[in-house]
Amino acid sequence: xxxxxxxxxxxxxxxxxxxxxxxxxxxxxxxxxxxxxxxxxxxxxxxxxxxxxxxxxxxxxxxxxxxxxxxxxxxxxxxxxxxxxxxxxxxxxxxxxxxxxxxxxxxxxxxxxxxxxxxxxxxxxxxxxxxxxxxxxxxxxxxxxxxxxxxxxxxxxxxxxxxxxxxxxxxxxxxxxxxxxxxxxxxxxxxxxxxxxxxxxxxxxxxxxxxxxxxxxxxxxxxxxxxxxxxxxxxxxxxxxxxxxxxxxxxxxxxxxxxxxxxxxxxxxxxxxxxxxxxxxxxxxxxxxxxxxxxxxxxxxxxxxxxxxxxxxxxxxxxxxxxxxxxxxxxxxxxxxxxxxxxxxxxxxxxxxxxxxxxxxxxxxxxxxxxxxxxxxxxxxxxxxxxxxxxxxxxxxxxxxxxxxxxxxxxxxxxxxxxxxxxxxxxxxxxxxxxxxxxxxxxx
Numbered sequence: 001x002x003x004x005x006x007x008x009x010x011x012x013x014x015x016x017x018x019x020x021x022x023x024x025x026x027x028x029x030x031x032x033x034x035x036x037x038x039x040x041x042x043x044x045x046x047x048x049x050x051x052x053x054x055x056x057x058x059x060x061x062x063x064x065x066x067x068x069x070x071x072x073x074x075x076x077x078x079x080x081x082x083x084x085x086x087x088x089x090x091x092x093x094x095x096x097x098x099x100x101x102x103x104x105x106x107x108x109x110x111x112x113x114x115x116x117x118x119x120x121x122x123x124x125x126x127x128x129x130x131x132x133x134x135x136x137x138x139x140x141x142x143x144x145x146x147x148x149x150x151x152x153x154x155x156x157x158x159x160x161x162x163x164x165x166x167x168x169x170x171x172x173x174x175x176x177x178x179x180x181x182x183x184x185x186x187x188x189x190x191x192x193x194x195x196x197x198x199x200x201x202x203x204x205x206x207x208x209x210x211x212x213x214x215x216x217x218x219x220x221x222x223x224x225x226x227x228x229x230x231x232x233x234x235x236x237x238x239x240x241x242x243x244x245x246x247x248x249x250x251x252x253x254x255x256x257x258x259x260x261x262x263x264x265x266x267x268x269x270x271x272x273x274x275x276x277x278x279x280x281x282x283x284x285x286x287x288x289x290x291x292x293x294x295x296x297x298x299x300x301x302x303x304x305x306x307x308x309x310x311x312x313x314x315x316x317x318x319x320x321x322x323x324x325x326x327x328x329x330x331x332x333x334x335x336x337x338x339x340x341x342x343x344x345x346x347x348x349x350x351x352x353x354x355x356x357x358x359x360x361x362x363x364x365x366x367x368x369x370x371x372x373x374x375x376x377x378x379x380x381x382x383x384x385x386x387x388x389x390x391x392x393x394x395x396x397x398x399x400x401x402x403x404x405x406x407x408x409x410x411x412x413x414x415x416x417x418x419x420x421x422x423x424x425x426x427x428x429x430x431x432x433x434x435x436x437x438x439x440x441x442x443x444x
Contacts, residue, residue, distance in 0.1 A: 018176065018177055018180020018181065018183075018184070019180070020181070020184025020187065020188070021187070022188075023095055023096070023097075023188065023197070025184065026181070026184045027092065027097040029177070029181055030091050030092045030095075030097070030100075031092065031097075031100040033088050033177055033178070034085060034088045034089055034092065034099075034100045034101065035100070035103045036177075037081055037084045038085050038103050039103050039106070039108060039119045040081055041078050041081035041085060042103075042106070042121065042368040043121060043122070043128075043131075043132075044075075044077055044078035044081060044132070045075075045078050045343075045344075045347065045366075045368075046121040046122070046123070046276065046347075046365055046366060046368075047074055047123060047124040047128050048071050048074040048075050048078065048124070049274075049344075049365065049366065050124050050271045050272055050274040050365060051067050051070065051071050051270055051271055052064070052067060052269075052271060052272055053348065057272070058269065059270070063261075063268065063270070066257065066261070066270075067270045070124070070254050070258070073253075074124070076250070077250060080235050082213065082339075083213040083214070083215060083216050084232050084235070084236075086206040086213065087215075087216065087217075087228045087231065087232060089206070089318060090205040090206060090216075090217070090218060090219045090228065091219050091228060092200075093201075093318055094198050094199075094205070094218075094219040094220060094225070095197060095198065095199065095200060096200050097200075098318075098319065098376070099314070099315055099318035099376075101311045101314055101315055101375065102370060103370065105282045105367070105368075105369050105370065106119070106120060106121050106276060106367060106368060106369075107119070107120045107121070107276075107287075108120065120276075121276035121365060121366075121367070121368070123271045123272070123274045123275075123365065124270060124271045125270075125271060126258070126259065126262070129254060129258060130255070132247075132251045133251050133255060135174065136246075136247040136248040137248060138243050139175035139176070175233075178229055178232065178233070181229065182225075182226060182229050185197070185222060186222065189222050194221050198219070198222075203320070203328075204318055204319065204320060205218045205219065205318070206317065206318070206332070210329055210332040211335075211336060215228075215231035215235065217231075234246070236248070272351050272352065273361060273363055274351045274362070274364070274365040275359065275363075275364070275365055276288075276365045276367050277289040277290065277291045277355050277365060278290055278291065278367050278369060279291050279297040279301050279304075282369055288367075289355060289359065289364075290358070291356055292355060292356025292357055292358045293353065293354050293355065293356035295404060295405070295406060296354060296355065296356065298397075298401055298404075299349060299350050299364075299414075300364060300366065300367065302346060302397055302401065302417075303343070303346040303347060303366045304366070304367065304370075305397075306338060306343055306394055307343060307366075307368055308371060308375060309338055309387070309390055309391065309394065310335055310338040310343060311370070311375045312375045312376075312390075313387055315375050315376045315377065316331055316376070316377045316387065317331040317335060319376065320380070327384075327431045327432060329431070330427055330428050330431030330432070331428075333424075333427055334387065334424050334427060337420065337423075337424045338424060341417075341420035341424070342417050342420050342424075345413055345416065346366075346417060347366045348413075349410060349413045349414070350363075350364055351365055351366075352410070384428055384432040388425045388428045388432075391421045391422075391424050391425035391428070392421065392422070392425050394421050395418045395419075395420075395421030395422050395425070396418070398414045398415070398417040398418040398421065399414070399415065399418040402414035402418065
């Protein structure tokens, strides 16, 4: 997501400026920004997974080429959202807070964010693209709301003043949110000094060198905090409002291409008939699609377990304590590898599998479900043991499912996922061998 460079960090006369008066306020708002970036990344991945993959799915060769280009654009933006998510968590740990990778399960409760921010998992198409444009719109640009994502109300900003505990705050746009964060950093440094605000260690942060994500940098003072926010700004909106090569411009180009093709060929269907679906209703969410097909349900569970493992691995990286450089790189590689070598192929596979007889002809899309549990592994030795064990468990489950697969292609995809888990587990084991696993119950 992005903030506007053309408006001041103070937010001008905006009555809904995010108000940050303490470290607790800043930690709360950064956690909300992390949740927002995380859920929007999931939206983009869902849309990318929903796209068709071959001419056998009813696409002409030139159509398939275009669809693959669109998938590449959406995936690129999703990866950049991962960068934003990491930068926000760098800001969190820089002020002494813990990383935050949790989110409510989809569909997002109507009052979780500001009333004008509503999130849902929707397949690629006009509705999804209009929604993405609305989310990524430059500050000051007016775009009509998308059906299904209407504004639900307002929040009186006067209610937020003088609170001893953080409360939900209204932000008119995501840019407005980041302006408030920037102003919050400035105010706290004025009040406590840089040394009093930036008390978190640099080694507990993600960097471009370890994760291979451009602009990913440590946050250790006001200058680097502002630089991180400006990086999010330029990646989202473009430098000084030049959004042609930023997220908004990238999505606008895809939208125009898609609408032109649909105008010329109304029967053009670039996506699989996908709906976000659960193996069982999550706690507190009864109005969801539940998978009836047993094999599909097992693959959906494997996807969500893999997603949870990626969250565990990232969380451990941010609280790594005294790990050496090799161990840190192993955690970073395991997190990125889990995303690219397991989450992506499982998401694509899932969208090819049926929901079941309750919805004939409809495929299941990933729900990105998080369990009601703590994903943070606080102790060094035990963390490596748990992560390696879990990777091997998930690899074994993928292998068992491969033998039950309804098609040869699905079986091969699951076997490839099994191989990825085994490889990732070996990487963690190699990094920890002789230093952790043989060290006994050394403190974390």
